[in-house]
Amino acid sequence: MQHQTSIPKAVVILSGGLDSSTCLAVAADQGFEPCALTFDYGQRHRVELEAARRVARSFGVSHHLVLELPLRKIGRSALTDNMEVPKDRSEIGGSTIPVTYVPARNTIFLSLALGWAEVLGAADIFIGVNALDYSGYPDCRPEYIRAFERMANLALKETVEGRLTIRIHTPLIHLSKAEIIRKGVALGVDYSLTLSCYDPDPEGRACGRCDSCRLRKRGFQEAGIPDPTPYVD
Amino acid sequence: MQHQTSIPKAVVILSGGLDSSTCLAVAADQGFEPCALTFDYGQRHRVELEAARRVARSFGVSHHLVLELPLRKIGRSALTDNMEVPKDRSEIGGSTIPVTYVPARNTIFLSLALGWAEVLGAADIFIGVNALDYSGYPDCRPEYIRAFERMANLALKETVEGRLTIRIHTPLIHLSKAEIIRKGVALGVDYSLTLSCYDPDPEGRACGRCDSCRLRKRGFQEAGIPDPTPYVD
Numbered sequence: 001m002q003h004q005t006s007i008p009k010a011v012v013i014l015s016g017g018l019d020s021s022t023c024l025a026v027a028a029d030q031g032f033e034p035c036a037l038t039f040d041y042g043q044r045h046r047v048e049l050e051a052a053r054r055v056a057r058s059f060g061v062s063h064h065l066v067l068e069l070p071l072r073k074i075g076r077s078a079l080t081d082n083m084e085v086p087k088d089r090s091e092i093g094g095s096t097i098p099v100t101y102v103p104a105r106n107t108i109f110l111s112l113a114l115g116w117a118e119v120l121g122a123a124d125i126f127i128g129v130n131a132l133d134y135s136g137y138p139d140c141r142p143e144y145i146r147a148f149e150r151m152a153n154l155a156l157k158e159t160v161e162g163r164l165t166i167r168i169h170t171p172l173i174h175l176s177k178a179e180i181i182r183k184g185v186a187l188g189v190d191y192s193l194t195l196s197c198y199d200p201d202p203e204g205r206a207c208g209r210c211d212s213c214r215l216r217k218r219g220f221q222e223a224g225i226p227d228p229t230p231y232v233d
Numbered sequence: 234m235q236h237q238t239s240i241p242k243a244v245v246i247l248s249g250g251l252d253s254s255t256c257l258a259v260a261a262d263q264g265f266e267p268c269a270l271t272f273d274y275g276q277r278h279r280v281e282l283e284a285a286r287r288v289a290r291s292f293g294v295s296h297h298l299v300l301e302l303p304l305r306k307i308g309r310s311a312l313t314d315n316m317e318v319p320k321d322r323s324e325i326g327g328s329t330i331p332v333t334y335v336p337a338r339n340t341i342f343l344s345l346a347l348g349w350a351e352v353l354g355a356a357d358i359f360i361g362v363n364a365l366d367y368s369g370y371p372d373c374r375p376e377y378i379r380a381f382e383r384m385a386n387l388a389l390k391e392t393v394e395g396r397l398t399i400r401i402h403t404p405l406i407h408l409s410k411a412e413i414i415r416k417g418v419a420l421g422v423d424y425s426l427t428l429s430c431y432d433p434d435p436e437g438r439a440c441g442r443c444d445s446c447r448l449r450k451r452g453f454q455e456a457g458i459p460d461p462t463p464y465v466d
Contacts, residue, residue: 065307070300074348104348107388111344115307115337138393147387151380155340160371 007033009063010124010169011113014038016051017196018216019172022184023128024059026171029187035063035120037113041102042072047204051195058193063120067112071102106139110148110168117166118156126169132176145170177219185225192228201232208233240266242296243357243402244346247271249284250429251449252405255417256361257292259404262420268296268353270346274335275305280437284428291426296353300345304335339372343381343401350399351389359402365409378403410452418458425461434465441466 010032012024027034038052049066056064106129113125129140138144149168158164172180184191196216197206206213208231220227243265245257260267271285282299289297339362346358362373371377382401391397405413417424429449430439439446441464453460 067303067306069302071348073298073300074345075352102348103351103390104344104388107347107384108341108344111337111340112307114340115304115335118336119308138390139388141387144384144387147380147384151340151377151384154374154377154380155337155372157336157371 007031008124009033009035009120009122010126011035011037011117011120011122012126013109013113013128014052014056014064015128016048016053016055016194017128017212018177018184018191018194018219019128019130019180020052021055021128021189021191021194022180022187023126023172024055024061025184025187025189027124027126027169028059032124032126034059034061034126035116035122036061036065037109037116038064038066039069039109039112040066041069041105047200048195050204051193054193055189058190065116069108069112071105071108074103104139106137106144107148110152114152114155114166118158118164121158121164123164124167124169126171128172129170130172130175130177130180132174140173142170142173145173176222177215178222181219181223181225185223196229206231240264241357242266242268242353242355243359244268244270244350244353244355245359246342246346246361247285247289247297248361249281249286249288249427250361250445251410251417251424251427251452252361252363252413253285254288254361254422254424254427255413255420256359256405257288257294258417258420258422260357260359260402261292265357265359267292267294267359268349268355269294269298270342270349271297271299272302272342272345273299274302274338280433281428283437284426287426288422291423298349302341302345304338304341307336337372339370339377340381343385347385347388347399351391351397354391354397356397357400357402359404361405362403363405363408363410363413365407373406375403375406378406409455410448411455414452414456414458418456429462439464 010027012027012034014020014024014036024034024036036056038049040049110127117125131141145168149166152166153159159166195206196212198210198212199207206229213231217227243260245260245267247253247257247269257267257269269289271282273282350358364374378401382399385399386392392399428439429445431443431445432440439462446464450460
């Protein structure tokens with residue numbers, strides 16, 4: 001006899017990087033069935049997509065949706081255009097927003113997550129944004145996330161008809177990179193499967209010098225955990 | 234000598250239907266340079282895309298971006314799936330939300346409009362939603378639009394750094410279909426170029442019986458303006 005599963009589904013936005021992979025582990029640890037949502041948005045670091053697939057497999061995720069998004073047509077980001085990814089920046093997480101910023105990226109990602117959540121009947125969406133160690137992106141701040149959540153609960157058939165209340169979970173938002181790594185290790189994340197680099201080489205190896213690589217390196221150092229990443233530099 | 238144009242750009246979401254085409258005319262009439270944004274989201278009514286191109290051309294729009302969106306992969310709408318489009322419904326615009334509802338559609342559309350607006354340096358986004366004659370969609374209501382606008386002003390580099398304040402314009406939100414048609418005719422919209430039908434035949438002719446066709450027919454009747462649409466029924 002087949003039993004109806006009572007595990008609630010949650011949509012987890014999964015890039016295949018360190019933060020989103022940890023976020024997936026947190027969702028599973030909190031008792032959700034994580035449904036992974038990955039975006040193929042013409043990013044230069046497309047090997048990320050392979051990392052996302054490896055991570056999802058390692059957690060036995062049964063729903064993994066990869067959506068193609070033509071963000072390149074909108075343009076103007078070092079992550080999608082032929083602009084130089086900045087290396088060895090003296091100030092990370094400061095007041096200037098770097099050229100790796102993709103216009104409205106988290107808003108676009110969360111909107112699609114919202115559509116999928118409604119179809120899955122999932123009230124919960126996880127996104128691994130971080131306001132502390134972050135790279136200076138406005139759509140990683142708590143006030144932005146709360147405003148998105150409020151809008152989401154006015155947007156959907158399921159929310160308006162009272163069957164669903166959307167919660168946007170940001171379990172990493174106040175953690176340092178070192179704390180994220182410690183949490184992930186405790187929850188069984190294999191960080192050798194993940195990729196954080198904005199500008200990997202053709203073999204998919206992390207450059208070691210972009211903001212994302214440097215935050216990652218520093219995080220492992222501060223956590224006192226060996227970094228399994230094979231950096232070029 | 235070339236002069237810098239001082240006409241502010243506005244992103245106008247243009248499906249090629251009656252409402253969005255009127256909305257484009259309103260944006261132009263209000264002194265904006267309309268930049269048209271059309272979504273190819275696997276809709277059954279793909280001839281809409283041709284209508285959008287015709288309408289944009291007729292207004293001399295110089296920026297018309299058509300973005301492919303894989304909403305079909307998210308699923309569950311009569312507009313993208315192989316579900317039957319309801320015909321001859323007794324109650325239109327009532328309390329039940331019909332199967333033509335696409336999960337989070339306006340949120341997804343507005344999010345991409347927001348990204349493009351930031352790239353264009355446009356503070357203004359026009360969307361032809363309608364709360365009066367509408368088909369029962371939650372993301373056409375004023376409270377939803379205000380919540381989206383509030384979120385948008387927390388989401389962007391340009392807004393957070395104080396260079397841009399996003400305004401979501403919904404000039405049709407409180408108009409009846411007849412009032413929309415009268416306004417459009419006054420502003421020079423050629424409605425024979427537009428297509429509203431959810432389920433056109435292979436030649437692109439409107440069915441005449443879906444909610445959208447029936448609202449359109451009734452609108453022209455109430456406006457006392459001849460309907461240029463060649464309906465099948």
